[in-house]
Amino acid sequence: MVSRISELVIDRADPERLAAFWSEALGYVELSREDDGSIEIGPATPGFGGPQPTLVLSPSSDPRRGKLRLHIDVNPVDRDQDAELERLLALGARPADVGQTGAESWHTLADPEGNEFCLLRTRLQPL
Incomplete structure (x- = not known):
């Protein structure tokens, strides 16, 4: 038995803006929104758990440091x-x-x- 990547969680200052960019870039749709401001995007079908990982854009105020x-x-x-x-x-x-x-x-x-x-x-x- 092996594991596979199901989603990538990425901390972002503006999840809304980045969800729009990555949805358009990848042909993804919004799958869910959480009370904490996180937005999950992914393929319209089958969504989470399919062959492509979803992206979870999570709000963060931590500044990025370096590459x-x-x-x-x-x-x-x-x-x-x-x-x-x-x-x-x-x-x-x-x-x-x-x-x-x-x-x-x-x-x-x-x-x-x-x-x-x-x-x-x-x-x-x-x-």
Whole structure:
């Protein structure tokens, strides 16, 4: 028996704003809201427990310190990397410099709160 990742919980200053960004970026929908202000987003079907992990955006006032030790990688599914890059930038992502050389096959971006993620080149099949 093994385990698998079912959800990623991410502390955010503005869960509402980040839920909107990541829902649009990943094609996710809002699954639930908690009294503490947390918002869970994920695939519309089957939602939690499916093959893709959900994201729980939890409110936090703790300031971020330094480079993230864990980040999200995303891949385009219905367009090439350049077209997906333009779409993510239009949603509010911005280029991020974390020391890359410029020879990488991926783009390092930051979401609207400055949390880094990478857009990889390989196009994946939709689920």
